[in-house]
Amino acid sequence: MTIMQCVHRDYTITADVVEHPGIPTPWAGGCVITTPDGQTTKRIPLPVNYAFMAELEAAQHASIAHGKWLVDQFLDEGKTLFKAA
Template identity: 70%
Template sequence: MTTLHCTYRDHAIRAHVIEHPGIPTPWAGGCQITTPEGQTTRRLVLPLNYRFLAELDSAQQASIAHGKWLVDQRLDGGRELH
């Protein structure tokens, strides 16, 4: 499986999707972010209402989008990455 990743505003974002076989929406979205200083977050999950998706590609895309939003919150809103 190929892991989707990107660089956004000098932060490396990697989709970190986990499979839960046997349920209709088996892909749990999440991401890890590496700051320009080299610090990497733990797995940051998608909000509860959007956490589980039916397709791997959709889960990876949503995970990257969430990571970009978190970077924006850090840089523009002064929030810490948790």
């Protein structure tokens, strides 16, 4: 499997898709975001209604798009990427 990633506004977004064999939509989308200073988030799953997909490539693209949206929310709206300890 190839790793899909991109850089958006100096943040590296990596698709982190998990396979659940045996179900019609086995690909669970999610992403990991690395900040410009090197901090990395834990895996951030897609929202439940959109998490599972039938095709790996679709799950990867959706995961990257979700990561871009999260970075935009963080930079433009002040939302957090990291959970408080």
